[in-house]
Amino acid sequence: MEEELLMSDSEIKASRTIRLILLSFGFPIDLTSFVRQHSVWEYPVGTYKNVSGSDRALCHDCPPQGLPHRVLYIPVRGAVAETPCLYKCISDRYHMPNCYTSAEFYTEFLIWKPIVGHRRAWSSIVGIYHLENVSLLTSYIYRVASIYVVCKYMSPLMELSASNIVLSPASSSDSKDENNNEGFVFDSNMLQKQGNMMPKEFIWPSGDLAINTTQEELKEPLVDLAIMRNGDEEAIANAAEVVRRACLKHGFFQVVNHGVEPELIDAAYNEIDSIFKLPLSKKLSAKRKPGGVSGYSGAHADRYSSKLPWKETFSFLFNHQSISNSQIVDYFNSVLGEDLHQTGRVYQKYCEAMKELSLIIMELLAISLGVDRLHYRRFFQDGDSIMRCNYYPPCTSSTLTLGTGPHTDPTSLTILHQDQVGGLQVFSDNKWLAVRPRSQALVINIGDTFMALSNGRYKSCLHRALVNTYKERRSLVFFVCPRDDKTVKPPENLLCKNEGRKYPDFTWSNLFEFTQNHYRADVATLQSFIHWQSNNS
Ligand SMILES: C=C1C[C@]23C[C@H]1CC[C@H]2[C@]1(C)CCC[C@@](C)(C(=O)O)[C@H]1[C@@H]3C(=O)O
Ligand SMILES: O=C(O)CCC(=O)C(=O)O
Numbered sequence: 001m002e003e004e005l006l007m008s009d010s011e012i013k014a015s016r017t018i019r020l021i022l023l024s025f026g027f028p029i030d031l032t033s034f035v036r037q038h039s040v041w042e043y044p045v046g047t048y049k050n051v052s053g054s055d056r057a058l059c060h061d062c063p064p065q066g067l068p069h070r071v072l073y074i075p076v077r078g079a080v081a082e083t084p085c086l087y088k089c090i091s092d093r094y095h096m097p098n099c100y101t102s103a104e105f106y107t108e109f110l111i112w113k114p115i116v117g118h119r120r121a122w123s124s125i126v127g128i129y130h131l132e133n134v135s136l137l138t139s140y141i142y143r144v145a146s147i148y149v150v151c152k153y154m155s156p157l158m159e160l161s162a163s164n165i166v167l168s169p170a171s172s173s174d175s176k177d178e179n180n181n182e183g184f185v186f187d188s189n190m191l192q193k194q195g196n197m198m199p200k201e202f203i204w205p206s207g208d209l210a211i212n213t214t215q216e217e218l219k220e221p222l223v224d225l226a227i228m229r230n231g232d233e234e235a236i237a238n239a240a241e242v243v244r245r246a247c248l249k250h251g252f253f254q255v256v257n258h259g260v261e262p263e264l265i266d267a268a269y270n271e272i273d274s275i276f277k278l279p280l281s282k283k284l285s286a287k288r289k290p291g292g293v294s295g296y297s298g299a300h301a302d303r304y305s306s307k308l309p310w311k312e313t314f315s316f317l318f319n320h321q322s323i324s325n326s327q328i329v330d331y332f333n334s335v336l337g338e339d340l341h342q343t344g345r346v347y348q349k350y351c352e353a354m355k356e357l358s359l360i361i362m363e364l365l366a367i368s369l370g371v372d373r374l375h376y377r378r379f380f381q382d383g384d385s386i387m388r389c390n391y392y393p394p395c396t397s398s399t400l401t402l403g404t405g406p407h408t409d410p411t412s413l414t415i416l417h418q419d420q421v422g423g424l425q426v427f428s429d430n431k432w433l434a435v436r437p438r439s440q441a442l443v444i445n446i447g448d449t450f451m452a453l454s455n456g457r458y459k460s461c462l463h464r465a466l467v468n469t470y471k472e473r474r475s476l477v478f479f480v481c482p483r484d485d486k487t488v489k490p491p492e493n494l495l496c497k498n499e500g501r502k503y504p505d506f507t508w509s510n511l512f513e514f515t516q517n518h519y520r521a522d523v524a525t526l527q528s529f530i531h532w533q534s535n536n537s
């Protein structure tokens with residue numbers, strides 16, 4: 001297949017002649033080095049890389065015979081089709097954390113759109129080299145001209161506009177450290193005014209994106225928690241069975257009649273706006289510190305340099321047994337000042353309600369696993385949970401990015417409410433399925449730590465969140481966590497004769513530290529952590 005895509009000897013000869021002709025008209029003869037000089041991308045047009053890592057030195061020149069065909073691969077990276085690619089990086093998607101070709105394609109598309117119109121710009125970029133009636137000369141001139149225009153005229157523009165969105169440090173982009181991008185700032189207000197200029201940092205590999213996903217919905221159970229208050233043992237046993245099946249399959253269910261007042265949920269949503277509509281400078285004054293989880297984060301742009309999530313988050317810790325009944329209020333006052341006092345009060349109540357609910361669900365989970373009903377309730381009684389408010393601005397290039405990439409939560413249990421915009425998806429039966437927003441329900445998912453506590457029986461739920469082209473989206477997330485020094489291990493009676501331990505002992509503090517300082521939480525966090533822990537003990 002690759003052979004077919006390469007140019008024949010006669011084509012190479014012809015292209016040399018064309019280069020000479022172009023040179024006489026003032027076009028550069030060595031396109032690759034010209035592009036390099038003018039490129040604003042970390043990995044310039046005309047290069048590729050097939051190993052992991054974020055260093056320009058890892059990039060090689062694209063084979064010269066392949067360059068004219070490159071246009072075919074660009075739409076693939078822009079997530080249009082799955083075509084075999086000469087540049088291995090696409091199939092090796094996880095090894096390409098900094099592949100910016102879709103930005104290249106979009107820039108090119110934007111140039112041609114006003115000249116030849118949307119449809120022709122699209123089809124010519126995708127197909128010009130495959131049209132029989134287009135000569136090599138035409139296609140080559142087209143390609144050279146467009147790259148020339150992109151580099152000469154669009155690069156400075158891109159650099160300018162990008163600086164409104166993502167403020168990069170003065171040093172060149174190749175000196176970026178994957179885990180330390182101190183100078184980058186995500187300004188969602190600017191982004192909305194930005195139109196369709198998508199900064200490369202937000203473009204996700206095509207394999208992670210929403211392409212080819214239908215709107216098919218997950219058929220997760222809706223568990224009525226009123227039974228836990230009524231004490232009807234038969235109804236509880238039935239609910240536990242439903243929960244057991246869902247947790248064995250994908251680790252996800254929803255609960256209704258959960259006891260959290262709808263007014264409290266509404267108030268928590270209103271306060272999301274109080275936080276995220278603050279001026280950027282104010283939000284940045286409450287910025288999350290390296291290694292910690294509390295505070296404001298804009299797209300995690302200070303932590304990562306690629307696959308940035310299209311979201312702003314504000315997180316804070318909630319100690320289950322704090323002697324203070326104003327821990328959240330105090331936190332808000334300390335980082336955002338007295339103006340946000342009311343916001344702190346609302347989240348104080350919200351977290352208390354979440355903690356109570358989480359302990360009820362722990363009972364149901366224990367029943368469903370056939371262990372002592374109070375086992376997990378006791379284990380989490382003195383936990384240290386994390387509350388997070390998520391704000392996903394609308395995104396004109398919503399098909400190129402993600403609000404939250406594919407991951408399992410490293411925490412134990414997640415209690416989430418999403419607004420009516422929708423976007424949460426769960427991976428089940430080998431496909432991404434949409435979670436229908438239900439205003440009366442709370443979404444529950446198993447996290448890595450609970451998977452370990454159930455000796456691997458219950459699945460840590462693989463999920464992600466899409467962004468919407470037109471609407472902003474909000475979600476409220478309560479991540480239930482154990483006290484950080486407690487040993488995470490399954491109860492004895494889950495380990496029958498034939499069943500050994502699936503994971504070694506660990507503490508939440510170590511797993512948390514791993515996700516903050518050594519590993520970006522994704523689909524394989526727990527396995528990677530266990531491996532890392534065994535090498536470091
Ligand atoms: C321990 C944690 C890591 C994350 C914050 C808390 C709880 C959930 C984790 C997270 C949300 C999982 C998805 C990826 C992540 C980077 C995110 O997109 O926010 C994760 C969090 C994080 O490290 O900030
Ligand atoms: O916003 C959502 O729906 C999902 C967020 C999420 O998965 C997370 O914060 O861990």
Ligand SMILES: [Fe+2]
Pocket residue numbers: 407408409414463
């Ligand atoms: Fe999550």
